[in-house]
Amino acid sequence: MRFLLVEDDLEVARFVIKGLSEAGHAVEHAPDGREGLYRATGEAFDALIVDRMLPGGIDGLTMIETLRRTGSVTPVLILSALAQVDERVRGLKAGGDDYLTKPFAFAELQARLEAILRRGHAKAVETVLRVADLELDLLSREVRRAGRRLDLLPRELRLLEYLMRHAGQVVTRTMLLEAVWDYHFDPQTNVIDVHVSRLRQKIDKGFPRPLLHTIRGAGYSLRPEP
């Protein structure tokens, strides 16, 4: 994958570039909005990572708005020091696909980046989701593993559906809270972990190969290999 990072803070930029390069991606760097816009319109990228506040007249939101007006549909992840909910809404309205508040863990950035890339390549209407021998029938809302039917509560089903749709990726706790519960707040205790471990009890217990993995310092991932 080829990404463009528009970020004025060189230390943050180095950190992101290093992380993404290690994950096998190519990352170009633009230090301000003007250059970011110039490169984003002139070259092809799989996704843009744009800092909200940039020097040099064109800030992140203006850059994204301008880019969208040219018809570009490249996924954009906004990085911002502004955490308020309405700032987030403003960012998404300007044309961003997701919004990540500074400071962030690299795993969170990577997980969200993967999620917005996946969104761009949404497959045609699927009625059955499959990961290894785990199956979720979206129409009948039935879950089977190795042919055996599993009983899941409605919320567990939604959690599983989200994990299966992002199979192979790392999803963070915040992503789960937003996507599965539609709330954006800070649950002081790790309530999400309890939900995930219940789900794990139902889908992994009694099977030789676990599918739902905890990724240290990041979140969870549903995939056949550990």
Added chain:
Amino acid sequence: MPRALAIRSTVLRLAVGYAALFAGLALVLAGYIYWRTESYLARQTDRAILAATETLLERHRAGGIQALIRAIETRLADEPDEDEIIALVDGTRRIVAGNLESAPAETTLKWFELEILRKPANSTARVLRVPAGDTHGLYVGRDIQVRLDVRTVVAETLLWSVLLAFAASILIGLLARQMLARRLARISSVADRVVLGDLSPRVPLSGAGDEFDRLAADLNVMLDRLSELVDGVRQVSNAIAHDLRTPLTRLRGRLETALGGADSPARFRASAEAALQELDQVVRLFEALLRIAEIEAGHRRAAFARVDLAALAEDMVEFYQPLAEQRGLTLVADLAAAECIGDRMLLAQVVANLLDNAIKYTPPGGTVRVATAQAGTETEITVDDDGPGIPEAERDKVTRRFYRLEASRSSPGSGLGLSLVVSVAKLHGGTLDLADNAPGLKARLRLPRATV
């Protein structure tokens, strides 16, 4: 000073405007009086002239020119009226009878004004010309000099009173300006001090309860609110300074330990991970503080919408159910329809904080109950438990930032949970009550009910 200039121009404009209006009205009134007086006097004169003319013509009709001449002479001799003027002129424009020395030059107009020689001064007369028979012309008139003099006097008097009224209103305007400037000066001096950064002065009220007092009272309320906000900001910065130092110190310690163990990859990794966790805790604290400050500044009302509290409580109960079960607690919901106007995310955070506290502090085997209800103009959401509760003396303090009960210092938490709840309650125009649940704690959030 620009401000003084502005006052002067405004008040003076007002004064001059009023003066002009006043003078204009006075002028209209005076004009009317003048016109009525003048036309009344004119009618009187004309009536007298017509009456005299009619009497004389009557004689002419009865006895011809000779009778007319006699009548004129008798009239002038018997009823000497200094103001009356009579002249009978024959075809050759010679005076046949009357008290004029020469025939008036006027021969076409019916009514006209005539200059007459009088002692001590010449005067003006109003004259009616009528034909008497085929050859003669009869002139009857009255000296109207007195009337003209009266007219002049009236006009002058009126003019003077208009001028006086104008001058008086300018004077009053100037006085009003002085008074206004004096009262505004009090407000400006307070504003000047506030600009310099001192939020303590307040505008003194005169006690008259007038517009200025109301303005002053409004300004004082504004200043109160402003200093409250500034105090809030100051408190937050103090809290940040004070309470972020502790986790930052721990973080620093962890990093130093990590450096010390740099030779053992496993120990280094463990220390670095612990440092990251410490850092995340600092960030969370920081965000909670900022969020409280943001809520207290009242910016969030823009995002208000109708919120179904019962549905929200149900979501939260469902969200916390697994955690409660894991801790050996029973979590029950007792939800009746309840709606309010508010910020859904903030209200969710509030319920989450209350539930989190209840689950954290209730020992295994206990029960946590969430209830919603609405009655009258209020809607409420209650979270109660049968845990240790909060001693009465401490109940007010637990809503303060960073305040933690002695007994709970060892458990995780920021000490900001309840103060966030209070801020959100205030933002929504509601309150948080903490009461004894005998045993346990009953936390009740009361909000104004959504109106249709």
